[in-house]
Amino acid sequence: MSQPSGAIITAVRSAGVVGSGGGGFPTHVKLAANVDTVIANGSECEPLLASDKALLKENPTLVIDGLRIAMEATGATKGIIAIKGHYRDVVAALGPHLPSDRSIGIFELENYYPAGDEFLTVYDATGRAIPEGGLPLDVGVVVANVLTLAQVSHAVNGKPVTERPVTITGSVRTPMVATIPVGTPYKDAIAMAGGTLEADDVLLDGGPMMGCVVEDVNRGIAKTTSGIIALPADHIIVRTRQTTISQMVKKSKAACCQCFRCTDLCPRNLIGHSLYPHMTMRTIDYNLAEPVDHITSAFLCSQCGVCELVACDFMILSPRKIYAEYRKALIDRGIRNPHRKTASPLPELAYRKVPISLILKKLDLQRFAKPAPSIGYRSVSMVRIPLDRHAGAAALPVTAVGQTVRMGDVIAASPEDFLGSVCHASIAGKVTDVASDWIEIQGNQS
Ligand code: SF4
Ligand code: SF4
Known part of the structure; x- marks a missing residue:
């Protein structure tokens, strides 16, 4: 039965649903949009991960129900479940449960990284290119991870995350x-x-x-x-992650040969955004403050890691890390993303997608x-529930040490007027610690 969109949004907000694919963006905000298409992102494009696939196989109706609810909330007439085409078992599990009115269909993605980057998912599934500094909303689309949509379905039935x-x-x-x-x-x-x-x-x-x-x-x-x-x-992945920014800058000054492979393979460059990581590395190597575009383009980087782990596999330099640092510094100075150009995907996008098999081999993950x-x-028997792992303001505790909680009780919430989320007790028990960024609960059985 269809529900008013306001009721859906309130239920999703109260249940503390946030983007479960990694972004942690509050889902009730996404669902307040008006779009024609909702994409259920089940690409799970990171190597080794298998939980979205398991959910789709074990509980396809929950995801489809969540997608239908998201379509109702946003007024969308089309729902697309985007999954890797070679997951034949997942496609087969979903097929029988798709609505007969064809309002929801499957889009089979190629097996490349980062197929789940929503800019690429939207382009692959709809042919629409999201502009620089934009959102799927700018091209009439909302994208939500498949687990997030399952949680939306639970939310309207009163079950929090x-x-x-x-x-x-x-x-x-x-x-x-x-x-x-x-x-x-x-x-x-x-x-x-x-x-x-x-x-x-x-x-x-x-x-x-x-x-x-x-x-x-x-x-x-x-x-x-x-x-x-x-x-x-x-x-190699651990060593790259643990390299500090000052080590990376020193390394770049010594080793970046300006081969521009990082730019050639950058998915956001390929989708047509003004992101040229090799040029940004040049600003580091020669202490350049100009052209400023190669610094502010940090706002266009998705942090996908293709430049550092795939393109620059010989020098092992990290434009990604440099962009993260630049972005932080720009935000600290109150500078906003000035890049707003319409995107025109490059023809090379079609054949410069990085196959997952290559990543497994290159990164010794096979x-x-x-x-x-x-x-x-x-x-x-014990949980430490983080209060700040979603986009927006951290949740503030509304519980105290010694309090008994049931599973699903609200224990923290972001301030009402801020972007943020609600946190719930994930087990029944007693609150044993309240820190600035987490709440500890000892279970009744412990
Ligand atoms: S960072 Fe690496 S891939 Fe990019 S230009 Fe320099 S050496 Fe080449
Ligand atoms: S992490 Fe590197 S490859 Fe990925 S979007 Fe940023 S610059 Fe491009």
Whole structure:
């Protein structure tokens, strides 16, 4: 039965649904838009991740229901489920549940990285190119991850976000997809997978291309944690992540040969945006403040990592890191993105897509590309629920140490007038610590 869009948006906001693919953007804000198309992004383009695929296979109707609700909220008449075409089992699982009125269909993506970058997903699935500094909304589209849409379906039935499927893989004994409470400590999640193969293995939160190093394994997973990947301490990805910005600048001055491979392969350059990473590296190498476009273009970088991990695989330089630093400095100075040009995708886009098989080989990930079967829900005895792992203002605690909470109780919320989200107790128990950026709950069974 259809519902008023205001009721959907209120339910999604109250349930604390945020983009679960990594961005953490509050979903109720996206659903307040008026568009003609909603794309369910199930591309899961990061190598080794398998949780979206598991969800689509095990619960296709939940995703389709969430997509239908998102279409209702935004007034969209078309729904597209974008998934990798070679996942024949997923396509087969979805097929029988698609509505007979053809309002929702499947778009089969090629197996490349970053097919799930929403600028590329939208272009692939609709032929519409999002302008510089723009959003899918600018071309009449809302994009939401498939898990986010499943959570939207739950939200309108009164169920808040308290758990999520996470791919636990890499250098672990038993790779798996486990559905675990938000706030499950990383070390407990890794223990579910039999522990790491080496004591000094390093954990990434997210996929190998965009994931961040987990600095403290006692902290809890977020609503955005799609994967926990263990990698050897000397692995190329770990070494690249741990290179500091000053080390990178020194290295670039010495080693960047201006071959422009980083620009040639940059997906955002290929989609037609004014992003030229080799030119930005030149600003670093020669301490140039001009042309300023090669600094402000930091706002156009998606942080996909193709430049650092695929293009510059010989020098191992990181335009991505430089852009992240520039962007931070620009925002700190109150400078906004000045780039607004309409995008005209380059003809080379068609044949410069980076195949996943190449990434696995180049980054020595082939040995970790093992099946990660879905094991369903796993409970834990303690959670540390992060309050600041979504876009916008951090959530402020509305609970105190010693308070007893039930699963689903609101424990923190962003200030009313700010972009942000609500956090809920992901297990029943007693609040045992309230920090500035997390709340700890000891479960009733512990
Ligand atoms: S950063 Fe690397 S890929 Fe880019 S121009 Fe320099 S050497 Fe070439
Ligand atoms: S991380 Fe590198 S390849 Fe990716 S968008 Fe930014 S500059 Fe381009």
